[in-house]
Amino acid sequence: MFDYFDLVKPQVSLDNLPADQVAIDVVGLTLTFGQTRALHNINMRVPKCQITSLIGPSGCGKSTLLGCFNRLNDLTPGCHVEGEVLINGKNIYHRRQDVAVLRTQVGMVFQRPNPFPMSIYDNLVYGLKIQGIRDRRTLDNAVEQALIDVALWKEVRDRLFDSALTLSGGQQQRLVIARAIILQPEILLLDEPTSALDPISTLTIEELIYQLKEKYTVLVVTHNMQQAARVSDFTAFLHEGHLIEYSDTNQLFTRPRQQQTEEYITGRYG
Numbered sequence: 452m453f454d455y456f457d458l459v460k461p462q463v464s465l466d467n468l469p470a471d472q473v474a475i476d477v478v479g480l481t482l483t484f485g486q487t488r489a490l491h492n493i494n495m496r497v498p499k500c501q502i503t504s505l506i507g508p509s510g511c512g513k514s515t516l517l518g519c520f521n522r523l524n525d526l527t528p529g530c531h532v533e534g535e536v537l538i539n540g541k542n543i544y545h546r547r548q549d550v551a552v553l554r555t556q557v558g559m560v561f562q563r564p565n566p567f568p569m570s571i572y573d574n575l576v577y578g579l580k581i582q583g584i585r586d587r588r589t590l591d592n593a594v595e596q597a598l599i600d601v602a603l604w605k606e607v608r609d610r611l612f613d614s615a616l617t618l619s620g621g622q623q624q625r626l627v628i629a630r631a632i633i634l635q636p637e638i639l640l641l642d643e644p645t646s647a648l649d650p651i652s653t654l655t656i657e658e659l660i661y662q663l664k665e666k667y668t669v670l671v672v673t674h675n676m677q678q679a680a681r682v683s684d685f686t687a688f689l690h691e692g693h694l695i696e697y698s699d700t701n702q703l704f705t706r707p708r709q710q711q712t713e714e715y716i717t718g719r720y721g
């Protein structure tokens with residue numbers, strides 16, 4: 452079942468990534484919260500339809516960096532961003548960027564499953580209805596496909612109109628991922644998506660993340676280095692707001708280039 456545990460070498464190389472394979476291009480990104488500088492001059496190119504993990508000790512800036520990719524930080528008063536984040540060649544921090552559109556293009560899932568207190572079906576069609584889609588057959592088909600994509604269809608097809616809150620934690624997290632992908636985003640941001648789940652649900656979500664890369668670019672923040680090693684093609688190690696090392700996952704965990712990376716992955720700090 453989990454044959455992906457044998458680290459598969461990614462098909463693409465970060466060193467000579469063709470422009471059409473870049474999902475996110477981060478250029479000189481610096482972010483401050485008031486007087487606190489959370490990110491220092493980050494430069495990285497995230498490959499399309501691959502899984503990239505962000506790892507590092509608590510407070511190193513992982514969630515802040517992830518939140519830059521759908522401008523979640525805009526919601527924090529006193530937050531100031533310099534540099535650029537380019538998606539499809541366009542700087543998402545440009546003043547003309549429509550943030551609502553960006554957030555359908557770049558979906559986000561948080562640590563704790565957060566279904567809305569409504570039925571499974573209504574959770575899924577919520578965003579589509581906001582987009583003005585009302586046709587029942589279109590909605591039904593989208594619901595079915597999203598649930599198939601997150602391997603939840605068989606479990607819930609007979610109870611679509613039950614409250615989403617009756618699902619288990621792992622099922623709720625898969626539902627929330629389905630709620631993001633039903634809007635057909637290009638990029639999925641997962642902020643510690645399994646840290647509130649039991650080991651079996653964690654493995655189910657990890658397998659799902661692995662399958663999602665067929666259609667989506669996935670970024671995952673994780674505290675769990677085994678998880679990063681298991682699921683991701685590329686890994687970025689951050690420390691005190693600096694991007695210390697960013698390479699293919701195999702290399703980062705077996706032949707880190709930087710001493711700080713080695714100290715972190717061997718458990719000497721963090």
Ligand SMILES: Nc1ncnc2c1ncn2[C@@H]1O[C@H](COP(=O)(O)OP(=O)(O)OP(=O)(O)O)[C@@H](O)[C@H]1O
Nearest residue numbers: 484487489507508509510511512513514515516527
């Ligand atoms: N809303 C905020 N206001 C002020 N400072 C913040 C805010 N959010 C984060 N920070 C600061 O930015 C830095 C990076 O925080 P961030 O949450 O990104 O780290 P992290 O690596 O995700 O940590 P953890 O693994 O503990 O979740 C920290 O110094 C944190 O205190």
